[in-house]
Amino acid sequence: MMADSGSNEEVAVIGNTDITSTETESNIINTMVERGTALLRKMEINVAEAEKRTGKNTVNMQETYTVYLIETRPAETVPGGGAPAAPDTLWRRYSEFELLRTFLLVTYPYIIIPPLPEKRAEFQWHKLAADNLDPDFVERRRVGLENFLLRVASHPVVSNDKIYFLFLTEEKGWREAVLETGFQDKVDSRLKSLSAMFRVKNPDKRFTAMKQYSDELNTVISQLLRVRARVADRLYGVYKVHGNYGRVFSEWSAIEKEMGDGLQSAGHHMDTYAAQIDDILEEEEHYADQLKEYLFYTDAVRSVCKKHELIQYELEMAAQELVSKKQQREELATGTVRVFSLKGMTSKLFGTESQEQRESRLAALEQSIQEGEKTLKEKNTECKEFVQMAWQDIERFKEQKDKDLREALISYAIMQISTCKKGIQVWSNAKDCFNKM
Amino acid sequence: MSVGAPRALASSGQKPITEILHPLSAAEEPLSVTVGGDKEVGLTNGTPVETSSPASTSSLFNRLQLDDDLEADVRDPYADSTEMRDLFVTVDDPKKHVSTMETYITYRVSTKTSRVEFDLPEYCVRRRYQDFDWLRIKLEDSQPTHLIPPLPEKFVMKGVVDRFSEEFVETRMKALDKFLKRVADHPVLSFNPHLNAFLTVKDLNKRQGLALLSKVGESVKHVAGGYKLRARPAEFCAMGEYLDTFNQKLGTIDRIAQRILKEQSEYLTELREYGGVYSSWVGSEEELRRPLEGVAGCVTTSCGALEDLGDNMSLDFLPVLREYVLYLESIKNVLRKRDQSQAEYEGRLEAAILRKQEDRTPMPLEVEKCQDKVECFNADLKADWERWQSNKRHDFKQLLTGMADRNINSYEKSQAAWESLITLLQDKQTEDKTSETN
Numbered sequence: 077m078m079a080d081s082g083s084n085e086e087v088a089v090i091g092n093t094d095i096t097s098t099e100t101e102s103n104i105i106n107t108m109v110e111r112g113t114a115l116l117r118k119m120e121i122n123v124a125e126a127e128k129r130t131g132k133n134t135v136n137m138q139e140t141y142t143v144y145l146i147e148t149r150p151a152e153t154v155p156g157g158g159a160p161a162a163p164d165t166l167w168r169r170y171s172e173f174e175l176l177r178t179f180l181l182v183t184y185p186y187i188i189i190p191p192l193p194e195k196r197a198e199f200q201w202h203k204l205a206a207d208n209l210d211p212d213f214v215e216r217r218r219v220g221l222e223n224f225l226l227r228v229a230s231h232p233v234v235s236n237d238k239i240y241f242l243f244l245t246e247e248k249g250w251r252e253a254v255l256e257t258g259f260q261d262k263v264d265s266r267l268k269s270l271s272a273m274f275r276v277k278n279p280d281k282r283f284t285a286m287k288q289y290s291d292e293l294n295t296v297i298s299q300l301l302r303v304r305a306r307v308a309d310r311l312y313g314v315y316k317v318h319g320n321y322g323r324v325f326s327e328w329s330a331i332e333k334e335m336g337d338g339l340q341s342a343g344h345h346m347d348t349y350a351a352q353i354d355d356i357l358e359e360e361e362h363y364a365d366q367l368k369e370y371l372f373y374t375d376a377v378r379s380v381c382k383k384h385e386l387i388q389y390e391l392e393m394a395a396q397e398l399v400s401k402k403q404q405r406e407e408l409a410t411g412t413v414r415v416f417s418l419k420g421m422t423s424k425l426f427g428t429e430s431q432e433q434r435e436s437r438l439a440a441l442e443q444s445i446q447e448g449e450k451t452l453k454e455k456n457t458e459c460k461e462f463v464q465m466a467w468q469d470i471e472r473f474k475e476q477k478d479k480d481l482r483e484a485l486i487s488y489a490i491m492q493i494s495t496c497k498k499g500i501q502v503w504s505n506a507k508d509c510f511n512k513m
Numbered sequence: 514m515s516v517g518a519p520r521a522l523a524s525s526g527q528k529p530i531t532e533i534l535h536p537l538s539a540a541e542e543p544l545s546v547t548v549g550g551d552k553e554v555g556l557t558n559g560t561p562v563e564t565s566s567p568a569s570t571s572s573l574f575n576r577l578q579l580d581d582d583l584e585a586d587v588r589d590p591y592a593d594s595t596e597m598r599d600l601f602v603t604v605d606d607p608k609k610h611v612s613t614m615e616t617y618i619t620y621r622v623s624t625k626t627s628r629v630e631f632d633l634p635e636y637c638v639r640r641r642y643q644d645f646d647w648l649r650i651k652l653e654d655s656q657p658t659h660l661i662p663p664l665p666e667k668f669v670m671k672g673v674v675d676r677f678s679e680e681f682v683e684t685r686m687k688a689l690d691k692f693l694k695r696v697a698d699h700p701v702l703s704f705n706p707h708l709n710a711f712l713t714v715k716d717l718n719k720r721q722g723l724a725l726l727s728k729v730g731e732s733v734k735h736v737a738g739g740y741k742l743r744a745r746p747a748e749f750c751a752m753g754e755y756l757d758t759f760n761q762k763l764g765t766i767d768r769i770a771q772r773i774l775k776e777q778s779e780y781l782t783e784l785r786e787y788g789g790v791y792s793s794w795v796g797s798e799e800e801l802r803r804p805l806e807g808v809a810g811c812v813t814t815s816c817g818a819l820e821d822l823g824d825n826m827s828l829d830f831l832p833v834l835r836e837y838v839l840y841l842e843s844i845k846n847v848l849r850k851r852d853q854s855q856a857e858y859e860g861r862l863e864a865a866i867l868r869k870q871e872d873r874t875p876m877p878l879e880v881e882k883c884q885d886k887v888e889c890f891n892a893d894l895k896a897d898w899e900r901w902q903s904n905k906r907h908d909f910k911q912l913l914t915g916m917a918d919r920n921i922n923s924y925e926k927s928q929a930a931w932e933s934l935i936t937l938l939q940d941k942q943t944e945d946k947t948s949e950t951n
Contacts, residue, residue, distance in 0.1 A: 292797040296790060303787045310780035317776055320769045328762040331755055335906055342913070478800040485804040486938055489811065489931045496928035500921050507917035513910045 115235040120149045120163075121244060123222035126214045127167070142214055143167040144221055148244050166247035170195070173221060176243050179254055180234060181376075182262035185383045186466035187234055188473045190227035191372030193220025199301040199364065212358075216365060223369070233469070270382055274389045280463065286470055287381035294374040297367050304364060308357050319350030338513035345506040352502065356495050363491065366484040370477060377473065380466050387462050391455040398448040405441050408434065601625040602697045602712065604690035607682045608639075617641050618677070620686055622693065624712045630704065636713050642667070644717050645689055651707035652696065653843070657850050658893035659702060660901050662695035663839035664688070665832060684828045688836060695904070701893070742856040746891070752898060753848055760841045767834050774823055781819050788812030803941060807934040811927070818926040825919050833912050837905070844901070851890050858883035 125145040133139045147163035173192055180189045197213055225244070229235050239257065242250050325343030329336040606621035624636040645664055652661045665688035675681060696702045711717065791809035795802055858880070865880045 289797060296794045296797065300787075300790045300794070303783060303790055307780065307783045307787050310776065310783050313776040314773065314780050317769060317772050320772075321766070324762055324765045324769065328759070328766075331758050331762075335909070338910075481801055482804050482938070485801075485808055486935065489808065489934050489938075492811070492815075492931045493928055493935070496924040496931070499924040500928070503917045503920045503924070507914050507921070510910055510913040510917060513906060513913070 113230050113232055113235040115229050115241070117151055119151050119244075120147075121222075121225050121229055122147050123218050123225065124163075124165075126218045129169075141169055142217075143169045144218055146225070146244060164245065166245070168243070168247075170217070170221075172243075172251070173224065175251070175254060176240065177224075178263065179239055179257070179259050180228070180237065181379070182259050182266050183237070183239075183257075184234055185266065186380060186462050187231070187469050188373065188376045188380055189234070190224055190231070191369060191376060192224050193217050193365070194368060194372070199305050199368070216361065220365065220369075232472075233465075266379075266383070270379055274385070276385055276388050277392055278388075280384065280388065282467065283381050283384050283463075287378060290374040290377040290381070294371060294378075297371040297374070301364060301367055301371070304360075308360065312353050312357065315350050315353035317350075318346050322347040322350070335513040338509045338511070341512075342506045342509035345502050345509065349499070349502045349506075352495075352498050356491075356498075359491055359494075360488075363484060363488045366480070366487075370481065373473075373477070377470070380470070384462060384466055387455070387459050391452075391459045394448065394452045394455045398445065398452050401441060401445050401448055405438065405445060408438055408441065598698070599627045600697045600703055602693045604640075604686055604693055607686050609677060616677070617643075618682055618685075620689060622712060630709060631713065633713075638712065638715060638717075640711070640717070642685070642689070644711065645692065647717070648696075648707055648711045649692075652702060652705055655705060655707065656702060657847065658890040658897075659699070660840075660844050660847055660894075660897040661702070662692050663836050663843060664692055665836060666839070680824070680828050684832050688832060691836075699897075699900075741860075742852045743859055745852060745855070748895070749848060749851065749891075753845070756841050756845055756848075760838060763834055763838050763841070767831065767838075770826060770831055770834070774826060777819060777823050781816055781823070784812060784816050784819070788816065804934075804938055807937060811930040811934050814930040815927040818923040822919055822923040826916070830912065830916055833908070837908070847894065851887075851894055854883070854890050855887050858887045 123144050124147045127143050127145070128140055129143050130138060130140050145165055145167055147165050149163040170192075177189060177192055180187075193216070228240055234240065239250075239254055242253050246253070322343040325339045325346065329339035329343070332339060601624070603623045604620050605623070607618050608620075610617055610619055619639040619641045622636075622638050622640050624631070626634060642664075646667065649661060649664055652659075665685050696705075696708055702708065788809050791805050791812065795805045795809070798805060861880045861883050865877055
């Protein structure tokens with residue numbers, strides 16, 4: 077499991093459910109992985125299996141798709157030993173996971189929502205199938221989906237979400253529940269915020285830096301995955317060609333007397349060597365998956381930064397509008413024209429307006445200014461809250477990223493050591509055979 | 514320079530080794546059996562043998578030693594025979610010579626010997642590839658019944674291989690050294706006067722000039738004949754088949770080795786780029802700086818190890834394979850010559866029998882000579898074949914264990930780098946944890 081929830085091991089600990097806000101905050105900073113969230117203290121979650129189903133899709137055509145079995149079980153161990161209680165289970169397909177994630181994205185725009193495993197296989201080296209129904213792909217996706225659920229379950233904010241809880245527990249009524257929240261309205265606005273091009277006058281430097289970092293991270297991980305796939309391809313070739321030695325040594329041994337046995341056995345070791353690469357590369361896929369998770373995470377980071385930009389922009393716009401309205405009021409009151417207005421122009425050209433007209437305009441403007449001030453205050457609050465919550469989550473994310481990627485690199489190093497050891501073993505065996513020639 | 518080089522020893526007589534009388538025994542025949550002093554190609558090593566003059570005690574002693582040597586060599590050419598050996602040769606110290614006409618490399622050839630055939634106990638001369646080539650041709654011509662070791666390839670494609678690069682010169686020198694050592698260890702070839710000249714004469718060019726002329730004459734003799742062979746003895750058929758199959762297998766191994774080199778080279782290219790990405794990632798990170806730099810470093814180390822592996826395989830493995838392919842070709846040639854000499858004998862015998870039936874003359878001398886020739890040839894070849902098989906086994910054992918060692922070495926270097934990274938990172942982890950709790 078990639079998300080080191082940790083709490084699965086601390087199952088017996090009865091946590092303090094009355095957490096004060098300060099404790100919540102410090103929970104977030106101390107790797108929450110160790111303390112666990114309320115949800116994880118309550119239940120164990122895993123994606124146990126995958127199954128193929130066929131059914132009619134929305135356009136009434138037969139399609140084959142995969143469903144995943146989600147198991148949940150109370151976290152307390154049965155005292156005095158004995159088998160753990162049977163888990164509650166339900167089946168979900170990938171598109172439902174996608175729906176859940178979209179809901180979370182729009183509902184918590186200040187949170188870096190954990191990513192789903194890729195929909196289609198990318199960055200593959202040639203041997204691995206890019207087919208969604210390929211059992212290896214399905215297996216890796218199962219692991220990825222479990223990881224997603226655990227990431228959400230261990231997030232201090234999102235783990236408390238009702239819809240998420242229903243996703244884990246309500247097979248039938250879940251879809252309706254999601255739609256009932258009316259989240260779709262926010263979907264469009266979110267898409268707008270992501271694609272819109274607007275210039276913020278006073279950007280928050282921290283967020284700008286974070287967005288830049290996430291773009292850099294995205295670029296470097298993409299590059300890394302691409303090159304890694306090529307490296308894997310080449311290494312595969314190197315190992316497999318050695319298998320040819322197996323055959324030729326065997327053929328050669330047939331015409332030799334004393335050398336025959338040694339050659340023949342050495343040939344078998346060459347075959348063993350050639351076969352090693354399959355497991356080696358299979359294991360490396362886990363490393364690639366760990367990198368991919370963070371590649372997809374960068375999209376989530378980017379969207380939080382973009383959302384912040386939009387809020388900041390709206391705040392600036394609101395402030396600007398208020399300023400402009402106030403100026404208009406001033407002009408109207410003093411009679412000076414500094415701000416261009418069509419009414420002002422026309423009244424200049426076609427004669428001044430009456431006192432009544434002016435007063436009614438002033439009143440309307442006054443109203444508008446009051447509304448504007450209210451809006452500005454709201455926007456200000458919104459912005460402040462967003463910044464606070466988003467930045468908190470960003471800090472949490474940075475710590476998690478550093479820890480996870482460090483562990484990934486260490487496990488990559490361990491994989492390399494294992495590969496070297498296997499190689500040394502087989503060549504030493506071959507050498508022994510050569511010595512007996 | 515002594516002239517009385519002893520004739521080829523026990524192995525190349527009419528009788529098998531076990532029947533040859535001890536040279537110091539009181540039996541009638543001395544060790545050397547000669548058929549007169551004519552310069553018969555295929556029998557003597559080109560110089561007439563003086564059978565009447567008693568061999569000096571020291572040369573007899575030498576022959577004794579070599580006798581034992583031969584038997585020992587057939588079992589394992591490299592065991593204990595160093596004490597018995599009295600001729601040591603080394604090729605080293607390559608130097609570049611630049612003249613107006615050409616640029617070439619010479620090597621130092623050092624000789625240490627106690628043999629009486631050499632005037633001095635030590636010699637030191639400089640030779641170039643051309644000289645080795647000359648020696649080999651002379652040996653082939655003067656000892657056609659023996660297997661002459663191969664030389665490294667003569668021609669190298671200019672532009673593809675740098676003839677003056679350190680690696681190329683090193684590889685060639687090792688091969689020349691092996692060639693000379695093989696000749697020096699051979700009980701018959703080591704007494705060849707051309708070898709003697711090669712090892713001792715200061716200016717070889719004059720000799721070569723004369724040699725070239727005589728070479729033409731001798732080769733003509735080989736081509737002529739044209740007798741048809743009736744029945745090749747089974748053992749020589751087996752040799753021929755073995756050589757064909759072995760040649761095939763060597764060719765396959767060569768191709769596999771080359772393919773591996775190619776794949777490894779392409780892998781290396783990608784791996785270098787891969788390491789580079791980790792390096793470029795470092796700039797964006799703080800906490801991850803150390804692990805990322807560490808990984809980049811390990812990848813670089815692995816690249817270096819892999820590069821060394823490839824270089825070594827190119828320099829040590831492939832040339833030896835190719836040498837053996839050349840060796841096989843030259844052995845096949847010897848087999849062909851043997852066939853020819855048998856065919857000639859059979860042809861002459863048939864003719865003589867027909868004539869005998871007519872006029873009752875005794876078997877002509879030349880038919881007897883042919884018979885001797887064939888029997889000598891067969892005996893020489895059989896003995897050399899055994900010796901060759903034994904050497905071959907040793908050479909390939911060395912070659913293949915060398916290949917295994919290099920691969921092990923490469924992995925070991927890589928493993929050490931990754932392990933030290935883990936240690937480094939784990940130390941840092943405990944460092945951080947203790948500073949946190951403090």
